[in-house]
Amino acid sequence: xxxxxxxxxxxxxxxxxxxxxxxxxxxxxxxxxxxxxxxxxxxxxxxxxxxxxxxxxxxxxxxxxxxxxxxxxxxxxxxxxxxxxxxxxxxxxxxxxxxxxxxxxxxxxxxxxxxxxxxxxxxxxxxxxxxxxxxxxxxxxxxxxxxxxxxxxxxxxxxx
Numbered sequence: 001x002x003x004x005x006x007x008x009x010x011x012x013x014x015x016x017x018x019x020x021x022x023x024x025x026x027x028x029x030x031x032x033x034x035x036x037x038x039x040x041x042x043x044x045x046x047x048x049x050x051x052x053x054x055x056x057x058x059x060x061x062x063x064x065x066x067x068x069x070x071x072x073x074x075x076x077x078x079x080x081x082x083x084x085x086x087x088x089x090x091x092x093x094x095x096x097x098x099x100x101x102x103x104x105x106x107x108x109x110x111x112x113x114x115x116x117x118x119x120x121x122x123x124x125x126x127x128x129x130x131x132x133x134x135x136x137x138x139x140x141x142x143x144x145x146x147x148x149x150x151x152x153x154x155x156x157x158x159x160x
Contacts, residue, residue, distance in 0.1 A: 001095055001097050002016065002018075002020070002041070002043070002095070002096050002097045002100055003094065003095050003096070003097075004016075004045050004052065004054075004093065004094045004096060005092060005093055006088075006089070006091070006092050006093070006094065007092065009045060009046070009047050009052065010047065013044055013045060013046035014044070014045045015042075015043065015044050016041070016042075016043040016044075016056075017040075017041060017042045017043070018040075019038040019039065019040050019041075020038060020039045020041070020097075020100075021038055021039075022034075022035035022036065022037060022038060022039070022060070023035075024038075024097075024101060025039060025101060025104055025105065026101075027105075027108075032064055032065075032067075032111075032112070033062045033063060033112050034062065034063055034064065035060060035061070035062055036060075036061045036062055036063040036074055037060050037061040038060065039058055039059070039060040039104055040058060040059050040060065041056060041057070041100060042056050042057050042058070043055070043056035043096075044056060045096075047088070048085065050087070050088060051085045051086055051087050051088050052085060052086045052087075052088060052094065053083065053084075053085050054083065054084055054085070054086065054096055054099065054100075055082065055083045056082060056100075057078070057079055057080050057081060057082070058079050058082075058100070058103070058104055059076060059077065059078045059079070060076070060077055060104065061074055061075070061076050061077070062074065062075060062077055062108070062112070064112045066112055066113055066114040066118060067111035067112055067113060068113060068118040068120030068121070069114060069119070069120050069121055069128050069129075069130055070121065071114050071128075073112055073113070073114045075112065077104075077107055077108065078107075079103055079104065079106075079107050084099050084103065086099060114130075118130060122134045122136055123139065124136040124139075
């Protein structure tokens with residue numbers, strides 16, 4: 001849990017750093033990748049009028065299969081500069097764990113990739129196209145041939 005103590009904040013801004021276990025991010029049972037390392041955070045909190053401003057950075061590693069070629073990848077996720085505010089509580093401690101967790105989850109990719117220019121797998125034979133051309137013929141144009149297209153007669157109409 002990541003907590004701030006109001007007695008410290010009332011005197012000066014507070015810096016926090018530490019690590020939360022991978023389970024802290026709780027991606028759920030249907031995630032296509034998993035958190036592979038603890039999440040490291042560096043935070044700074046200061047009192048503002050009516051609340052607390054928290055800024056900082058965090059990093060952690062995820063692992064899973066590339067969404068195009070299915071190779072195992074383990075990229076590092078970095079959030080280098082984020083900020084959020086929290087209402088000033090009536091208690092001595094304020095738990096900011098959920099806000100930090102949300103910032104960490106906002107940057108997760110929809111699909112893991114081994115590289116931005118990954119060519120993926122051949123749709124016909126399954127060969128990894130990053131390793132070279134597989135030799136399969138290019139896929140045919142989608143849709144029926146023009147002579148079988150029932151709408152082709154509309155292309156012949158002169159509507160001037």
